[in-house]
Amino acid sequence: MSFVGRILVSRAGQFHQIVRCFSSGMDIPAMMEKFKPMITDKMVHDTGVSANLKLTDSEWTLDLRDDGTIKSGADESADITLDMNNETFLQLIDGSTTTAAAYMSGQLKLEGNIMQAMKLSGLFKSMQSAIKEAS
16 A cells, blocks of 8 residues: 555545655655745744654755754764654644654653653644645
8 A cells, every 4th residue: 555545544534634745746855945934043943953854765954953954964963863654744733643752652752851852843843734735
């Protein structure tokens, strides 16, 4: 079953908007590009964390500590690394799961301090808003 097919089966109602983004050709790199302008000085000040995000087929650096950027590839100086599949990432930004729930269920592997990972929830909520606007 395809990735989109699994989403449709597992959470048909909640993922309707995300499925539309993927079916219209919006992939993870395109989503990340859409998310970049959402990082504000306030978000950087409030979060203060740099995270590597390892997904199924890509790696990203979410710098909410220094530069306030999202860029392709991992940064060795990141505070934490979040390792998950694309579906879990989509669940985080969709709001159907939290970093704590994903970690406790084993869907998210963490290198670093769990409390720093929890600080990223504000960014994931902003990403959720961007996904809704894209559909």
